[in-house]
Amino acid sequence: MERSSKDHSSLWKLRLLLFIVFFSLVEQCRGQYGSWWSIASKTEFLGANAQLSLLGSASLNFCSRLEGLSKGQERICSLHQDHMMPVAQGAGLAIKECQSQFRNRRWNCSAVSDNKTDRIFGPVMKIGSRETAFVNAISAAGVTYAISRSCREGEISTCSCSRAEKPKRLPEEWAWGGCGDNVRYGYEFAKSFTDTREKEVRPKKGSPAQARASMNLFNNQAGRMAVYKAAKPACKCHGVSGSCSLRTCWQQLPPFREIGKKIKLRYDAATKMAVDKRGNLQVTEAGYKKPSSLDLVYLEESPDYCVYNKKTGSLGTKDRRCNPLSQGTDGCEIMCCGRGFNTKKEVVREQCDCKFQWCCYVVCKTCERTLETHTCK
């Protein structure tokens, strides 16, 4: 990658200035829940058209200004600044997916309204609950997914060749045996990036802090593995006359939606764990199977999400929409925690039956219908 071009560097200085001004404002809100996924809201600043490699020479401050990153993450950030855009995209993907998977639950993965702060999910994340487990897993998955995708686009030039041991010999090694798949790199990068913050502090073995770190590590791994396992093989025959005497296969990643759904299933079947004196996670209830590397684990029961609670971070289900006919979690009975619901009728005109046309516009019909909305009291 070229690292010159004056036009761009001046453009970048301007961007960076905006950046710093913005972040110094944000600085004040820097929260105590320290979650790196707040980076998701920074995609526009990380810059879609930006010449990301320029960042490297531009500023070392850049990473410390991205709030929510731990010390180790800041270090990784400064080493791999061109990775931060995909990381942000991955975090955004994860948040969107979480909200989609949980739209019918009492806890709906709602980002705290002020999404400019790092308190994306609020204090809920302080509790080692199933929900925290899910958020950790899906964001690790998001980063894995986004990084490997960017590698495939050739956007990040530093994506590694998984076979190369000595970087200097890479061109020869590439000519000899090619490169491994990029998902592997995404996996490795996500591992170092997401796990670092749990490994920085070394709390006493068996302490709650250590238990929580172990839980996060476990769930991060589950999230990354979910991406790994979701890939489907596809093959092409190219032997003599196109016969299958030679066949090459590759892995295709499904849309993130599918991965989100798989992690959601793991959430439903999450295992409750506790640490023993040696600091290892153990299944608390006798007779339960040891969780596999794809499973989610949690330490504490979820707080009551029915009512607003500043301390636990629960937003309550007041004013949430519900479905009076459903017996599931989106049913008014469950969603409103027995408080009953209000019904409002209105006639709405909206776009419906939308079809995306190649390319690039959407054809919709306009429908008029009576909309009955039920909201919890």
Add this chain to the structure above:
Amino acid sequence: MAAFIDTMSTKKLVAFGLLLLALQIVFFVIGGTIAPSPSNVASILSTKCIDNDKGKIDRWFYPRGSDKNKTCKVLHDLNSPDAERYSANNIVFAAQFPLPRDGFNLTMSRWFQYSLGVLHPEISYQDNGEEDFKTELEIHARIGYRNREDPEDAWKEIDRSVETRQLDCNIEEKHQDYLYNCSPMALYELGGVHHDFYLLNLRLPVTYSSDGTPIGKNVNLGKLLDLWIIEIHQNGGYTRVFWSVKTVFFPLVLAGVVWFWHRIQQLARPPKLMEKMLFTLGLGLLLLDTPIEWFSLGFNFPAMLLLSDIRQGLFYTILFAFWIIFAGEYQMDDVARGTLSTYWKHLSAVAACCISLFVFDMCERGVQLTNVFYSIWSTTTGSILAKGFLITAMCCACIYFFFLTYMVIIAVRNMWDKRKKLDKFQEKTRKRYQVIIFRFQFLLLMTLLCAAFTIIAFIIAQVGESSIKWGDEDRAGLEYTSAVNVGVFAMWNLYVTALLVLYSPSSKHESLINDEQSEDVAMSRLDLHATTTTSEVTEFLQKVAED
């Protein structure tokens, strides 16, 4: 005729067999440990560049380079509100390979030999969409290359073409935003990788009718989100190992063939069909082993892929014909053989099979020499034609194997019959029959072993290849597919070399050459005198004794 194999002592034969086995193992291990996997695959997500001229001005779009903002204005998401300003004709899918890695701008290598591209569209499901959809895709494709020393914008065109491809997609779970499973489509095939960088520019244009509604094949595409290009090429390391093996075998086989020919020249009689056939087989292998591939390192020679196909095809044709003739010549019945015309039925099955495969290959890889994007499968007529060729080849192959199995079974049965009656013959005659039977059985066993090994190894390799998951990449360090490919190649080389050595006329026992005539009689009469009167047997034995 006395062949080398008859005069060899059991000890020597066993030693020879062990030597071959050791060599075989050595080549298998070389393939498995030194060589990397045969091919490497890179999934490249094409960059969506905006072309404001809608393709009216001929220029290249490339997403990487110092002024990439000028050469490719990127559209990140086709589904975003941003994209609504553009029409299909504004979008160029650009893929530049190889991808950069670890900060290196990697280059393609001439060792890669071939590069082929597979197109894989990501189409997402829309509410009330179909579960399966098939449509035709119209691709305006262009491929170019650039070398290291060239300026960044000096892309030179290799080919451009307007292609149609059959798009065949289905979805298992109908959910919004889920992707259809689309079968990958062959995009291009380069018979030589002579340059450093390659660039693909693809367009999926639509035309507009007078009232502004889009028409054309691509209108039915639906919600196309991305276009993946799967680039596959042979690994350089594999090429090196394979060529080395070839180059080692070439003088070996050449020596074998020359030696064999020399022996035949020394015979007092004209060579027999079996010998001629074996010689042809040697020549076929020699042609296959000629390491002309080395030239592709220096010269751009895209026909190399086709040429290797043809050479390989020729070798297998001769091998199949050889088996038929071998089984026929050892039939031990009273039918007079000895000329190719006796085998016209069998050989025409082989010929039909190979010719139809040859025609198919010429239609696919042959035409690709003039248009790298060409694929016989892309049009309906073409794909019917292609299927026709392949089905013909398959039927002929079935007929061939039926013939071969039948002949082998008959031969084996006859031999069992003869063996039971051997005691009735004189010592000398009995020995000769035993020799014939042994020769046949030895080759039959060897052939069966080789064929079984080939088939089993390939099946395991196929199953293994498609079930590999990530994380298994660092398995045991043995590249199974390479081991099989190199091993099988070496095996057929050793097989033919062994045949050339073992079945060449032996000079040690010159006297046996005189037995030639009687042996033929013996072979053809064997069936008769086993069932007829003793007088005939004595008469026959007398004749033998006279020699």
